[in-house]
Amino acid sequence: MRYDWIKKIEDLDKATTKELDYEITCLIEIVGVEKFIEVFKLLEKLPYYFSYKKLTPLIRCYILQEIDKKSVTEIAREIGVGARMVNKIIKDTLGAH
Numbered sequence: 001m002r003y004d005w006i007k008k009i010e011d012l013d014k015a016t017t018k019e020l021d022y023e024i025t026c027l028i029e030i031v032g033v034e035k036f037i038e039v040f041k042l043l044e045k046l047p048y049y050f051s052y053k054k055l056t057p058l059i060r061c062y063i064l065q066e067i068d069k070k071s072v073t074e075i076a077r078e079i080g081v082g083a084r085m086v087n088k089i090i091k092d093t094l095g096a097h
Contacts, residue, residue: 063090
């Protein structure tokens with residue numbers, strides 16, 4: 001899974017304090033976004049459960065930031081999710097786009 005898109009979120013501080021789980025917010029604040037991505041990649045390979053769903057607020061933030069610049073397919077490919085998920089987030093957040 002790719003996570004570099006997290007670094008491209010323009011208002012990451014707002015996204016982390018507003019919608020993310022407390023644990024994710026603390027981790028980003030303590031180690032910074034670069035190390036957070038490294039830790040998340042490492043945890044993905046270990047037998048510990050760290051749900052990708054915890055990143056949904058960041059995914060939503062990134063999609064809404066990029067939707068006027070890129071196609072749904074490009075965004076989905078970049079963040080490693082299906083186009084269906086991207087469309088659902090757009091619909092749930094903005095209504096018909």
